[in-house]
Structures are given as structure tokens and as C-alpha cells.
Amino acid sequence: MNGQNASSPIDNLKERLSREPASDIKLALRNEPEVQNLARSIDEHDIIKILEYGKEPAVEISSFSDQILGVMRTNNVEDSGQLLMQLGKIMDRFDKKDFDKASGGLFSKLFKRSEKMLDRLYSKYQSMGKDIEKVYVEISKYQSEMTETTTRLERMYEQNHQYYLTLEKYVVAGELKLNELKTTKLPPLEQEALNGDTMSSMELDSLRNAIELLEQRIYDLGLAKLVALQTAPQIKLLQRGNAKLIGKINSAFVTTIPIFKSGLIQAVTAKRQKLVAESLKELDRRTNEMMSKNAKDIAARSVDIARLSGAPGLKIETIEECFHIILKGIKETKAIEEENNRLREEGRQRLQELQKKYKNSKLQ
Template sequence: MANLDITPIDDNQDQNKSITVPFTEEEKALIKQYKDKINLTSTTDVIQFGVGSQTKVSNFSNEILKQVRTKDMGGAEDVLLNLRSDIRSFDENVNKKPLIPFFDNMKKKLQRMRTEYQSVEKNIHQIELKLEGHYKNLGKDVHIFDRLFQENQNYFKELSLYIAAGEEKLQEAHAVTLPQMKAEAEETGDQHKIQAYKDMEQHVVRFERKVHDLKLTRMVVLQTAPQIRLIQNNSSSLMEKIQSSLVNTIPLWKNQMVLTLGIAHSQKALEAQKAVTDATNELLRRNSEMLKESTINVAKETERGIVDIETIKKANQDIVSTIEQVLQIQREGREKRKVVEQELLQSENELKNNLLKSAADDKLIQ
């Protein structure tokens, strides 16, 4: 049986390298039979060569597409999401803040818990049934994809046999048939033999295209194998998740729900007593704080003078600051007047000197 060589190809290797497929002796004999039946001069034989396998691959692709289309891919995931949503909704509704405080708090909470548990319990039961149904369907899918994968391997083997037979026939044509016909045509110069040689060349080219088409079909089959496994692995993973939910999550949640209800019953009286104690302590605490604050305020107002010492200090500081600023302004005024008097004296002297100089100049001119 031919097996697929799926060794990864390095990026530096030749990407056009042919797929290596080992054959058994029995398969090699079958390849020889296929090759011997090939009639390159028959257009019908060339066209029909391997077409049966190609048709099987086409039907096989349609079958896979049908499986993917009819498969409810999101059904199981939606059920698991609904399960999580129901549990979250239960927690939110149970733990939401009540409108009536103190005595009604625990009572309302316990009532909400019972109501929510009854509602969610029905939903959980329906979800369990749906999960079991999805689990069975996924198990069937895994079995179907095992069969599809095996059929894909068989198609790959069958196509490889036809391709090997075609390549051997092409090798024989290029190495033996065409050289012989060319030599005979050149030796005899017979027009019929020349035309026969040209026709054979065209037949070989057409058959090469046919073998190439078979290789393309085999590549489609080659790519389909990992796709089948990916879909199958997804289904298997989802089966594991569903199984975990059925045997772990749901029973665990139910057990915790029973414990929650039991704890709620035992805490009901304690919650009521705690509310009374807290209210009493809060009332005493507030009264004590109010009495303390009122007494201190009264004592402060009683001991307070008509005018606060801080006010007197502030007024005294303002008076002293005002006097100091006035004195500073007066000192600055005296300094400025002295400067002005000096400047006036300097200006007067400069004027006298200029007048005397002007008079002396007039005498010299005369």
C-alpha cells in the first residue's frame, strides 16, 4: 500500500520536488498494468486516464463539504456558554442588594435563592440533555472523519499509482518511442511517418498535461488529510469539554448549590440578630458622638472672649505695618529730593560754565 511521505520540506529545498511515494511489489505490478493499457494515440484513452479516481476525489470533497455544512459547529459551544451564563445569572440575582434592609434582608435573599435555584435547575437539566445529545453527535462525527481520512488515503494511493504509470509511460515515450519514430521519419523521408511522429509528439504533450492534472488532484487530496484531522481534533476537544461539564462542572455546581441553601438557612437567624446588634451599636455610637461634639462646642463658646486674641493681634500687626510703610515712604521721598537737589545744582553749574565760555568766545572774535 502506498503511504504519504509527510516529512516537512525546508524553505531552502526545492519546492518543485515531486512527492515521494513508496510502493509494494503488488502495487508496482499494478502500475505496470496501468502503463501497458495506456494508448497515447487514442484521445479517448488519454482523456479518460485516471478520471475515475478524479471523480472519486470530487465526490469525496462534496461529502466533506456536506459534513461541514450540516454539522452544527456552534451548538455545543452555545450550550456551554448558556450553562456559564445561567450560573453567573444565579450568583448575580442571589447577591444583588435588597431594597429592604435589616430584618427583611436575609429573608428576601433566601427567597430569591430558592426561586433562582428552581429556575436554573430546570435550565441545567435541559442543558444536560442537550450536552448529551451533542456528545453523541460529536462521537459520530469523529467516527465519520476517521472513515473519510481512510478514504482520502485510499484516493491518494490510487492517484499515485496512475501518476507513476503515466510518468513511466512518458519516460518510455521520450526515451524510446519518439526517438524511434523520429529516426524512421528522417531515414525514409516518408510524409506519413513524419506526420505520425508529429502526431505522437502532440499525444505525448497532451498526456503530460493529463498527468499534471492528476498531480494537482493528488495535491488536493494531500491537503485534505490535515484538514480532516483538524476538524476531527476540534470535535474531539469539544467532546472532552462536554464530558468534563457533564461529570464535573454540573454535579459540582449542584453540590455547591445544596451547600449554599443549607448555609443560608443556618444564617437566617444569625443575620437577623446581627442586624439588631449592629443597629443598636450604631445608635449608641452616634448618640455618644453627638453628645461629645455638642458638649465640646458649648464649652468652647462659653470660654471664648468678646474679641478673640487673634483678632487683636491681627489689628495690631496691621497698624504697625502701616506705620512702617508710611515711614519707609517718607524716607524714600527725602532721598529722592536730595538726589533732585544735587541734579539741579549740577545743571546750574553747567549752565554758568556754558555762559562764561560763550562770553569768552565772543571777546576773542572781536
């Protein structure tokens, strides 16, 4: 075909399928040597061979649709839902008030409470950080699994396309043979039977039976081809849903959670610095009352210490923003998963119905 590699007829046919009407493709396939050889291989005298014509690709597409159903039945969606619920419970423990400026008071009260407050703060957010890390690891694994599934679906889509093209060739070859039987072999036998030839009458009955069986077989292969055709968009829907999930997981969790964890560490450290600074500031004030001669010098140092220790590297607003991003990601991911679950269920039901029709037609 105009210098194209002889090893890529399927690729050429796929490209034509994407840009030409199905009727034109069928007409083109009639001239394919492979299709003509398939038509010649059909022996109208061998009933068993007619009944098994195209059996291999038909069985393969039926088995392949079961694989798609298997992918639809995976419990990744349910597992991810549990992860999101767990992450949501962890995020509920975050309280912005924990990092607000401590209320003023006497030095003795501030000094006594600060150490206990810091212990509680460290304990709470250290535990929260560990829990987030566990969920983060699981979410990262889930993202990797979704990426792997998407790649596998792409291979399955390609394989499904190959099955469809193979079945199309078998259907066209069967139609060629059917046309040959009806136009070149059937009329002479009918004429001879009308003339009273007994042997011709027997051959005519056999030929009519073969034509009927071949028509039924072509119909069965057409149903199998329909299963392949209906499976393709289901695969693409699964891929699209997975891509949305991967994008949302990456933006809302994989990127944001490490920033949120780092922010927690800095925020707790900043809180400690603020409490120490407040304690020192109050101590300086009381000392200043007792030592008026050194008031200016001590006050200046207190301000310097407060300035140095009071400014955190990461603002609490950034932590709060990360918090809201994660919560928003949980809601949006749940919505995407529910939509994917619905599409999986619809696709599973459609494929099962097609398979039932296909199997019932074979029994008739």
C-alpha cells in the first residue's frame, strides 16, 4: 500500500476506520487477500466448520469483555473512600485557634500554663502528623495503582480494537462466501431440481441448509463485534474517570499534604517561640519595675528577643489554605468516584446484557 510496511495492515485498517464510513471499509475489505482467503476456506459441505467459523475471535472477545467487567468490579473506589473518610477525620482535629496569640495575664499564670500547653500541642500535632503520614503513604499507593490501571486500560482498548477488526474481517469474508453460494451455486441446483434431478434436489437441500447456518454464524459474529464496539467507550470512560482522580489526588493530596505537615511543624515551633517570648517579655516588665536604672536596656533586649522568636517561617494562613484545599479535594474526589462507580455499574450491566444476547443467539 504505497510503500507502507507490509507488517502493519491492522494499523492501516484502524486508521481508515477512524476517517471512513463503515460501509466503505467493508467494501475495501472485500479486496483484502486475507479476507478472500478466509472466504475460500469456508466449505459449504462441512457443516461443523461452518458452525465453528470465527469461533476463536468470538470466544476471545467474550472472554475479553469479562476482563473489562473484572476491572469494573475492583474495590479501589471503596478503598479510596475509606482513605478519604480517614483523612477527613484527621483534618477535623486541626484547630486554627491552637495557633492564635495567647491571651495576656500575670506572669506567674502564663509561665505555669505555657509548659503544659506546649506539651499538649506537641502531643496533639505529633500524633496528627503521624496519622497524616500513614494516609499519605496509602493515597500515594492508590495513585500509583490508578496510574497503572489507566495504562492497562489503554492496552486493553488497543486489544479490543484488534478483536473488532478481526471480527470485521470474518464477517466480510462470510458475506463474500454467502453471496457466492447464493449467486453462483444455488440457481443451477434449483434449476436442476425443477427438472426432476433427484441428486440435485438432495444437494439443493444441503446447500440451503449450509446457507442458513452461514447466515446465522455471520449474525453471531456481528453480535460479538457489537460487544467489542460497545466495550470501547466503556474503557475510555474508565480511563477518563481515572485521569480525573489522578489529577485531583495529585493536586489536593500528594502535593498539599507534605506542605501541610511542614506547616504544622513550623506552626508548633512558632507557638513555642511566642510563648517563651511572652514569658520573657512579662519577666522583663516585672524586672523593670524593680530595677529602674536598667529599664531601657532590658526593655530593648526583650523587644529584640520577641522580634527574633515571634516570626514563623510559614504563615498560619498558608496552613489554613492547605487545610481547605485538602477538604475540597476530599469532596471533589468523592464526587468523581461516585460518578465512576455509576459509570462502572452502567457499563457492567450493558456488557452483561450484550453477552446474554450473544449467548442466547448462539443457543437458538
